[in-house]
Amino acid sequence: MTLRRLLPLAILAALIAAVFALGLDRYLTLDALRDNRSALLDIVKSNAVAAGAAFIATYAAVVALSLPGATIMTLAGGFLFGVPLGASLTVVGATVGATALFLIARSAFGDILRQKAGPFLGRMSEGFGENAFNYLLFLRLVPAFPFWAVNLAPALLGMRLVPFIVATGLGIIPGTVIFTAFGAGLGEIFDAGGEVSLKNVLSPPLLAGLVGLGFLALLPIAVRRWRTKSH
Numbered sequence: 001m002t003l004r005r006l007l008p009l010a011i012l013a014a015l016i017a018a019v020f021a022l023g024l025d026r027y028l029t030l031d032a033l034r035d036n037r038s039a040l041l042d043i044v045k046s047n048a049v050a051a052g053a054a055f056i057a058t059y060a061a062v063v064a065l066s067l068p069g070a071t072i073m074t075l076a077g078g079f080l081f082g083v084p085l086g087a088s089l090t091v092v093g094a095t096v097g098a099t100a101l102f103l104i105a106r107s108a109f110g111d112i113l114r115q116k117a118g119p120f121l122g123r124m125s126e127g128f129g130e131n132a133f134n135y136l137l138f139l140r141l142v143p144a145f146p147f148w149a150v151n152l153a154p155a156l157l158g159m160r161l162v163p164f165i166v167a168t169g170l171g172i173i174p175g176t177v178i179f180t181a182f183g184a185g186l187g188e189i190f191d192a193g194g195e196v197s198l199k200n201v202l203s204p205p206l207l208a209g210l211v212g213l214g215f216l217a218l219l220p221i222a223v224r225r226w227r228t229k230s231h
Contacts, residue, residue, distance in 0.1 A: 008104045016065050028062065028069025033076050034190050044080050052081065056093040063097025064104075066148035070094065074176060078183025087173070087180040094176070095169045098151045102164055105155035128157040133167050140171020 019025055026032060033040070044051040059073045073093075077086035128135055132154065139150045154164050 008107055012065065012104055015061075016067075019065060019067060025067060025069065028067060028072050030072060030075070030186075033072065033079065033186070037079070037187070037190065040076075040080055048081075052085070052089055055080070055089050056096065059090060059093025060097035060100065063094050063147070063151070064100040066101070066151075070147060071179065074179040075183030075186060078180035079186045083177065083181050083184050086183065087177050090176050090180060091169055091173060094172055095165060098147075098168050099161070099165055101148070101151045102155045102161070105152045128154060128159060132157070132159040133163045136164065136167040137171045140168060141174060143175050 027036075055073075055077060059070070059077075061067075062069050062073055074086075074090050077090045080086065081089060136150070136154055136159065139145050
């Protein structure tokens with residue numbers, strides 16, 4: 001293996017190690033958002049463009065490094081920027097981060113990342129073999145699958161880059177809007193001294209709606225199977 005192919009994976013591993021060694025992951029919590037909200041809101045107010053760019057970069061890094069903080073970042077986007085802008089920044093940041101991880105996974109060291117994905121990858125191989133775009137769209141729409149695994153699997157199963165980017169960007173929009181809207185109301189919860197539970201974000205009706213959208217994404221695959229059996 002050449003150093004050029006090893007370098008992206010080495011950098012990724014070094015960055016992940018540095019984040020936990022420096023304790024930066026402690027900032028990806030609701031407590032950190034609550035404790036630093038005044039300073040963060042002042043930054044957004046004084047320079048919204050720079051704050052938005054920094055948010056996108058941070059979100060992309062969280063996703064690319066597979067850190068456990070993407071949901072908190074989405075809530076923070078709504079809290080700091082409001083729903084329309086916060087959701088837009090989140091979709092861009094998440095898509096950029098997912099694409100970066102996708103490209104690394106397509107490197108010569110895909111076998112190492114395949115081990116991390118584990119049995120989950122095997123269960124996804126059939127779906128990606130039939131219709132990669134619609135299957136990925138389904139996985140993005142239904143918030144029941146590990147985001148990092150859904151980033152890795154398409155690359156390891158041979159999905160092309162452009163369909164991956166498009167399916168990712170479109171698929172995360174509904175869930176992003178829901179979490180961003182919840183995040184936009186965090187200020188009132190913080191002021192009241194209430195506890196925030198992520199379980200309150202996705203109510204059963206909303207979750208059912210996302211699942212329904214997911215199955216709509218699988219409709220072309222079902223139609224193709226029906227036509228194949230009919231002939």
